[in-house]
Amino acid sequence: MDQGVDEETEILKFGPMSEAELREANCDHLAQTNGSSWVSQILVCVCCATAAFADPAPPLSPTNIFAPASTPAKSIFGLSLFVLTVTGVIFLVVFALLLYSVVKFRKRKNDDGREPPQVYGSNQVELAWTIIPILIVVALFMATARVIASVQKQARLDNAIEVVAVGHQFWWNTVIRGWVS
Secondary structure (H helix, E strand, O other): OOOOOOHHHHHOOOOOOOHHHHHHOOOHHHHOOOOOHHHHHHHHHHHHHHHHOOOOOOOOOOOOOOOOOOHHHHHHHHHHHHHHHHHHHHHHHHHHHHHHHHHHOOOOOOOOOOOOOOOOOOHHHHHHHHHHHHHHHHHHHHHHHHHHHHHHOOOOOOOOOEEEEEEOOOOEEEEEEOOOO
8 A cells, every 4th residue: 555545545445446456455245246146136126025015004094095985986996996907917018028029139149230121011010009009098988987977977865965175276165065053
């Protein structure tokens, strides 16, 4: 070491350090590289996913989409599960296609760097990626319209209280009709 530089300053050296420099700076644990780092990363991901899907704590709010309490809330809950299922399937299909493309078409050692032959105007592919999303949107629209119609056509109970709530920028204005105090 240089005379004017103390040991602590040498450890905080910026830039990459060689294995010998790390050992000299008493950082043996940084110099040792083992192949189990990806295993620990996968283990952390699995633990986080398990914690995310574990039985949640009681909700802080009495309103919860996963515990429907009213009659229309049950049909809205069913619709939300349907939409969640459809979007989950779309996510899995897109992720699987992406993963397949990344693995199948990755750069290889014997790759000469030329661009593969380009294919233009595949009518079947263009029809598929146009018609399938249209069918998905139509199915989601029809399911949503059915739930909205069933919620709106339900008859009001005789002892129901009508509450009109108007949202302003910084407050709510509520009017309770038919309330006798």
